[in-house]
Amino acid sequence: MTENTSLTPVVLTDPLLIAIRDYWNEHIHDLEVATEPIGSLGFFDQLDEYRFDKLRYLPKIVKFDGYKEKKLLEIGCGVGIDLVRFAQGGTKVTGVDLAEVSISLAQENFSQRGLEADLRVMNGEDLDFDDGSFDVVYAHGVLQYTSNADKMISEIVRVLRPHGNAIMMVYNRNSWLNVMSKVMKVGLEHEDAPVLNKYSASEFKRMLSPFDQFNLIPERFPVETKLHQGIKAAMYNKGFVKLFNLLPRSLVRPLGWHLMAFASKS
Numbered sequence: 347m348t349e350n351t352s353l354t355p356v357v358l359t360d361p362l363l364i365a366i367r368d369y370w371n372e373h374i375h376d377l378e379v380a381t382e383p384i385g386s387l388g389f390f391d392q393l394d395e396y397r398f399d400k401l402r403y404l405p406k407i408v409k410f411d412g413y414k415e416k417k418l419l420e421i422g423c424g425v426g427i428d429l430v431r432f433a434q435g436g437t438k439v440t441g442v443d444l445a446e447v448s449i450s451l452a453q454e455n456f457s458q459r460g461l462e463a464d465l466r467v468m469n470g471e472d473l474d475f476d477d478g479s480f481d482v483v484y485a486h487g488v489l490q491y492t493s494n495a496d497k498m499i500s501e502i503v504r505v506l507r508p509h510g511n512a513i514m515m516v517y518n519r520n521s522w523l524n525v526m527s528k529v530m531k532v533g534l535e536h537e538d539a540p541v542l543n544k545y546s547a548s549e550f551k552r553m554l555s556p557f558d559q560f561n562l563i564p565e566r567f568p569v570e571t572k573l574h575q576g577i578k579a580a581m582y583n584k585g586f587v588k589l590f591n592l593l594p595r596s597l598v599r600p601l602g603w604h605l606m607a608f609a610s611k612s
């Protein structure tokens with residue numbers, strides 16, 4: 347009999363979920379920006395620096411230090427970059443991901459920082475937690491990559507305690523980045539994943555109907571990137587990014603690439 351540990355792969359029958367798990371076991375999010383050895387503290391620091399440089403909006407609207415002593419579940423936690431920030435803020439954190447490689451690296455990330463977390467391989471569409479187990483559920487960039495996002499949302503609602511809060515992000519189909527990638531014929535990251543859905547704001551609002559209340563904020567506007575080189579970098583960083591950011595944010599807000607949802611259950 348095999349011992350059931352936090353790294354035991356989930357038993358899956360849905361071929362699409364199996365393909366999603368296999369893909370994410372081979373594609374660590376943002377891996378291409380890291381030069382330090384995989385699993386070293388320097389590696390996790392590089393991923394953190396890159397992520398929070400690209401997503402400058404995130405710590406402005408998600409209070410990573412605002413959930414002291416609260417129980418927070420992150421679904422699709424990857425290598426635990428955001429979860430570490432919650433833990434550093436005194437939150438009691440649990441992280442799950444379908445991919446064993448993610449959870450194994452997240453465990454390494456936490457252990458190297460001397461932080462505590464309950465990290466387990468699990469399917470976010472079928473959570474192994476009792477009803478009302480968490481004060482907060484966080485899923486940033488996950489619903490759009492899973493097989494059945496509605497199922498994941500109903501699991502989020504189920505494991506939230508009454509008056510609990512959920513923070514979720516999906517990609518906005520009607521956004522500057524989606525239009526630019528089509529016009530410039532530049533692929534989006536993880537476009538080769540078995541599932542990559544983009545939603546309009548109204549579609550996402552319909553998906554959020556199991557919550558009693560929610561607020562949708564489009565975010566993630568162009569910022570300078572180190573990913574491009576030479577003339578491409580100059581045109582993007584000094585041209586497009588500068589020009590776009592001259593436009594009044596109130597005007598371009600609906601075009602944000604990330605639809606951030608702050609939802610609650612009564």
Ligand SMILES: C[S@@+](CC[C@H](N)C(=O)[O-])C[C@H]1O[C@@H](n2cnc3c(N)ncnc32)[C@H](O)[C@@H]1O
Nearest residue numbers: 370375422424443444445469470486487488492
């Ligand atoms: C784009 S990565 C995002 C990782 C992390 N949330 C971040 O923002 O850096 C998507 C993650 O969702 C996970 N994922 C996709 N479907 C899932 C599911 N059904 N249950 C749990 N995790 C899932 C993948 O394994 C992957 O780690």
